[in-house]
Amino acid sequence: MTAxxxxxxxxxxxxxxxxxxxxxxxxxxxxxxxxxxxxPKALTRGSDVLPSGLSLEHFEFVFDKGDFGTYLLNSALVxxxxxxxxxxxxxxxxxxxxxxxxxxxxxVLIMILIVQMVPLEALVIPLFIQMRDYDMLNSLLGxxxxxxxxxxxxxxxxxxxxxxxxxxxxxxxxxIDGASWPRMFWSVLLPLVAPGLVATSIFxxxxxxxxxxxxxxxxxxxxxxxxxxxxxxxxxxxxTSWGPVMASSTLVTVPVMIFFVIVHRKxxxxxxxxxxxx
Amino acid sequence: xxxxxxxxxSGAPVRRDPPRPDGAAEAARRRKKLITLTRPWxxxxxxxxxxxxxxxxxxxQVGKLSLQDYEVKFGGGVGTFTGFDHYRDLLTGDLLWxxxxxxxxxxxxxxxxxxxxxxxxxxxxxxxxxxxxxxxCSIAILxxxxxxxxxxxxxxxxxxxxxxxxxxQIAGSLGLIDPETTNWFTERGPxxxxxxxxxxxxxxxxxxxTVLAGLxxxxxxxxxxGELDGANAWQRFWNITVPTIKPVFLVVTILSTIWDFKVFTxxxxxxxxxxxxxxxxxxxxxxxxxxxxxxxxxxxAAAAVLLTVLLLVITIVYIRTLFRQGEEDL
Numbered sequence: 001m002t003a004x005x006x007x008x009x010x011x012x013x014x015x016x017x018x019x020x021x022x023x024x025x026x027x028x029x030x031x032x033x034x035x036x037x038x039x040p041k042a043l044t045r046g047s048d049v050l051p052s053g054l055s056l057e058h059f060e061f062v063f064d065k066g067d068f069g070t071y072l073l074n075s076a077l078v079x080x081x082x083x084x085x086x087x088x089x090x091x092x093x094x095x096x097x098x099x100x101x102x103x104x105x106x107x108v109l110i111m112i113l114i115v116q117m118v119p120l121e122a123l124v125i126p127l128f129i130q131m132r133d134y135d136m137l138n139s140l141l142g143x144x145x146x147x148x149x150x151x152x153x154x155x156x157x158x159x160x161x162x163x164x165x166x167x168x169x170x171x172x173x174x175x176i177d178g179a180s181w182p183r184m185f186w187s188v189l190l191p192l193v194a195p196g197l198v199a200t201s202i203f204x205x206x207x208x209x210x211x212x213x214x215x216x217x218x219x220x221x222x223x224x225x226x227x228x229x230x231x232x233x234x235x236x237x238x239x240t241s242w243g244p245v246m247a248s249s250t251l252v253t254v255p256v257m258i259f260f261v262i263v264h265r266k267x268x269x270x271x272x273x274x275x276x277x278x
Numbered sequence: 279x280x281x282x283x284x285x286x287x288s289g290a291p292v293r294r295d296p297p298r299p300d301g302a303a304e305a306a307r308r309r310k311k312l313i314t315l316t317r318p319w320x321x322x323x324x325x326x327x328x329x330x331x332x333x334x335x336x337x338x339q340v341g342k343l344s345l346q347d348y349e350v351k352f353g354g355g356v357g358t359f360t361g362f363d364h365y366r367d368l369l370t371g372d373l374l375w376x377x378x379x380x381x382x383x384x385x386x387x388x389x390x391x392x393x394x395x396x397x398x399x400x401x402x403x404x405x406x407x408x409x410x411x412x413x414x415c416s417i418a419i420l421x422x423x424x425x426x427x428x429x430x431x432x433x434x435x436x437x438x439x440x441x442x443x444x445x446x447q448i449a450g451s452l453g454l455i456d457p458e459t460t461n462w463f464t465e466r467g468p469x470x471x472x473x474x475x476x477x478x479x480x481x482x483x484x485x486x487x488t489v490l491a492g493l494x495x496x497x498x499x500x501x502x503x504g505e506l507d508g509a510n511a512w513q514r515f516w517n518i519t520v521p522t523i524k525p526v527f528l529v530v531t532i533l534s535t536i537w538d539f540k541v542f543t544x545x546x547x548x549x550x551x552x553x554x555x556x557x558x559x560x561x562x563x564x565x566x567x568x569x570x571x572x573x574x575x576x577x578x579a580a581a582a583v584l585l586t587v588l589l590l591v592i593t594i595v596y597i598r599t600l601f602r603q604g605e606e607d608l
Contacts, residue, residue, distance in 0.1 A: 015403070015406065015407070018399075018403050019403070019407070019415060020416055021420075022400060022403065022418065022423070023415065024415075025417050025422075026418040026419055026479070026483075027418050027421060028421040028431065029422070029425065029434065029437070029479060030421050030422070030425065030432045030433075031438070032433055032437060032444070033429065033432075033433045033436075036436065044425075065331070074572040080306060088324075089325045089328065090325065092322070092324060092325065093321060093322050093324075093325035093326075095321055096317075096318040096319070096321035097318075097320045097322070099318075100314075100317065102318045102319070103319070108322065108326075110597060111329075111334075112563070113593065113596070113597055113600075114590070114593055114597075115606060116327055116333065116536075116568075117536045117589045117590070117593040118333055118586060118589070119339060119539075119540040119542075119562060119564060119566045119582065119585050119589055120540065120542065120562075121334045121540065121542055121561075121562040121563075121566055121582055121585060122336075122337065122340050122565070122579075122582035122583065122585060122586045123333065123337070123340070124569075124577075125340055125343065125565070125569045125570075125578050126335075126336035126337075126339035126340045126343060127332070127336050127583060128570075129339070129343075129348075129355055130336065130339070133354070133355070134586075135391065139471060145328075145332065148328060148332075149328050149329060149331075149332035149333055151309075151571055152325055152328060152329055153329070156325060158467075160545045164607075178503040193356070205426075206426075209426070210426035210427060210428065211490055212427065212428050212543045212547075213543060213544075213546075214414070217383055217570065220532075221475075228426060228428045228429075231429065231432065234426075235432065236545075239541070240439075242436050242439075243326040243431040245436070246432070246433055246436065247435070249428075249429035249433065250430050252426055252428070252429050252430075253424065253425050253426060253429045256424040256425075256430060257420070257421050257424040257425075259345060259424070260423065260424040261417055261420055261421075264420055265415065278584075
């Protein structure tokens with residue numbers, strides 16, 4: 001057997017094996033979550049790969065007994081506020097750092113990079129005290145403000161890449177045609193950075209939707225829980241009913257997955273433009 | 279780091295325009311210059327205010343808090359300055375050196391190494407697949423990525439749950455463990471192994487997709503030339519792929535390091551991770567427990583400062599790497 005034959009054999013067997021392994025590793029946890037959520041006997045069953053039956057009773061339970069509708073609504077509201085505010089603020093900032101040369105521009109960019117690494121656990125203590133002193137604990141607005149701050153550094157960084165890729169000539173042409181700056185912004189720049197804005201909004205929304213530490217620490221009454229915190233109450237240290245936990249997990253996860261699949265192209269180019277500039 | 283960019287401001291060379299006789303034009307010119315100077319700052323102001331108020335100011339506060347004993351009295355907080363007591367307690371205790379720091383560092387190192395290795399392998403795989411299978415695999419990767427940390431963690435707990443978890447049942451039927459008595463979560467080895475699986479599952483898609491973007495920029499001719507010279511796949515990877523997209527590897531490695539040092543949710547939600555089992559503390563969880571479970575905000579703040587300093591060192595490496603990439607001016 002020549003080296004060439006061995007390579008083809010390895011390719012013929014190796015590729016499918018790798019693909020199957022990848023699909024199992026990535027999808028099995030997702031499958032297991034959904035299958036447990038739909039399995040009426042989720043409490044008592046062992047390790048069967050297929051659910052013992054299909055029913056929506058765990059989903060009904062989390063809505064009726066657990067008030068999960070309120071949690072999902074809270075998460076959506078906080079996420080929406082975060083998208084809008086973080087989108088507007090980061091676009092302005094990205095234009096400033098990508099389009100204008102000014103003193104301390106590099107310093108500003110370095111500061112943005114540094115705050116991106118600040119650990120949440122370091123912030124949660126002082127912010128908890130601050131929020132308590134301003135009577136903003138247990139408030140969806142207070143939580144949204146925190147999420148806006150958390151998503152800003154990455155959003156500015158990503159959008160900066162997009163603004164930089166808009167050719168300056170396009171803007172200059174608009175100026176020569178007599179467009180004012182705001183006019184240029186609305187009709188030239190905004191449409192061109194729209195894909196970047198979409199990517200940024202998704203990241204901002206996901207940040208808010210998934211975040212646990214702040215929501216868990218700040219939101220004291222159960223009607224203010226976000227969905228990520230809402231699952232926690234179905235989870236008991238020793239006697240967890242896995243059906244409701246997995247049903248609520250599914251409700252939190254599936255919207256994000258649908259999001260990701262719809263926008264995955266823009267997500268890729270967003271990362272490429274922002275994080276890597278490849 | 280030095281601010282190297284000077285433009286528009288006082289440092290810019292003054293252009294010698296021919297003197298203008300009327301003052302109105304002079305005023306207009308000045309106003310224009312003022313706009314040029316202030317416009318970027320006006321655009322930046324809202325973001326800077328938010329970042330300063332919610333990230334920078336709390337960071338200063340946590341530093342101050344770490345030097346205090348903080349007590350809640352009459353609905354308000356009262357801080358008593360205690361100097362470096364919290365740091366002394368933290369740095370001289372066995373818990374930090376034998377449990378907290380090893381857990382944090384080894385866990386982060388394992389997660390980063392495995393995430394980058396797996397992400398790179400998957401990127402190489404995706405790069406070889408035809409369009410249909412590449413799309414299928416990409417969507418599977420997106421699914422893993424999209425799974426929130428909270429729900430992902432619950433699924434991994436459920437899989438390894440003592441007695442009825444699937445992994446426990448399989449290991450039991452293979453005779454490896456007794457599923458009735460084995461609890462994977464009580465010892466820090468298995469506990470962190472499960473946490474590592476969880477973090478890799480959630481973290482490798484970012485690496486895979488970013489590295490794939492890098493791979494697609496490598497000209498095919500390089501590999502053809504390598505093949506002609508008799509280089510095997512392994513040699514082609516190390517001598518062509520790695521050097522060509524080294525910046526991509528550096529960035530994903532450093533970003534993963536920053537993320538994996540501050541893993542909190544995935545540990546806190548696991549059985550025993552909420553502080554009931556001190557064996558499995560990492561720096562973030564330790565800080566949180568001290569502050570919110572023991573109401574010792576000062577001690578929690580000291581641990582938080584330590585974590586921040588660790589991450590600051592990593593971030594400096596990150597920034598230096600970005601700058602060294604050179605050709606793109608920041």
